[in-house]
Amino acid sequence: MRRYALKSLKNWKIMQHRKPMILLGARQTGKTWVMQEFGRSEYDNAVYLNFDTQKSLSAIFEQDIQPLNITERLEGVFHTKISAEKTLIIFDEIQECQRAKDSLKYFNEQAPQYHIIAAGSFLGVAGGKFPVGQVNSLTLYPLSFYEFLEALERDDLIQLLKERNETILNGLNDLFIEYLKKYFYTGGMPAAVFEFINSGDLDKVRTIQNEILTNYKGDFSKHITLKDIPKVRMLWDSIPSHLAKEKKKFVYKDIKVGGRAAEFENAMDWLVNTGLIYKIQKADIPKIPLIAYQSLNSFKIYSLDIGLLGAQAEISKQDIFSPNINLTNDYNGMIAEQFACQELKSAGVSPLFYWARDGAMAEIDFITQHNGEIIPIEIKSSSNTKAKSLQSFTNEFHPKLAVKSSLNVFNKSNNTMAIPLYRISDFYEMVDMN
16 A cells, blocks of 8 residues: 655755654554555665564664674674665664664764664654654554545556546546445545455445454553543543534533543543644634634544544444435534544644534534634535534635635635645645636
């Protein structure tokens, strides 16, 4: 499978002031594969250390962490010559070895000619001492919809999307929606996508998704205190019910009767730091910079992956693919909003907030700032694109451009741009071209 992160890593390789690279991301998003594939395709050889499965490797860093001494020891352990420009040194599960973390500072300051890439979970990296300012970083998300199409060898569709011939794309709208529904069910976790490519068996895909969810719950007991485990599990299990609500502001008392922020905020922080959920804050006033107007007490949460969300909610393949059921309407836009959120996140659309009028039904799913302008983004779950909240927002705040994303084809009328849901990851390109 081709991952767009590889292009970013190729750019990192030739940077003039390159620092050691940290690849971040939730567990099982493919960090190990990306690092090893990068080493295989871009270097003469790679030295791979996994500090979780090979505990003895930590001894390499126990004496001192001078870069030249470390590379010399690595050459002895792995019986290979390490060439500064031709060898990729991979530190996997780096959170398990604090001394390896510390060494990155000295590689950056004393031996920047070496190419070092490391990976760790968000929690592992955030939870220990780390050389701030001494590394580059890149976040790996689940496969995006475009990566999913490429994994299914539909490069022809990707090329058409890049060419942006709207007449041709409009004629293929139903085909794109067909693939979009496949992605809605499969999601972007590499193991689930790989199973779908190889077997096309959605039941096997669901089995893998459930295994991933089970593994995540296993992580709860490994990395958090015993008293917080039930809170994390309750919060994690509540995600589908929160997203199914028409007004998706997160409310702690919906987790349990009398639930309060003080009781669950540690659990919330843990899930955010591991990358298992996305937390989208409310902006009280849609002005630049949005972060200055955020409401710390009002936010929405989304899952890491749409396929895992479907497994949590026990959404069946019949729900997705039956011609008589419009899943996105039945679930009040839960699937559409989840999809848009993870596509925007993986495309690097930032900052990402939402807006709502207190005491009223008006709510804009996402708002961002770009080129000095505030852009509201309204997500519609089907071809029914009436957007009263978006109209209310534009009437009050007069944005230069408003975006509406649905299952309809692309069009632009006055200051409103309609972007097909399956093309929302091209947000920046489409906004800049129009």
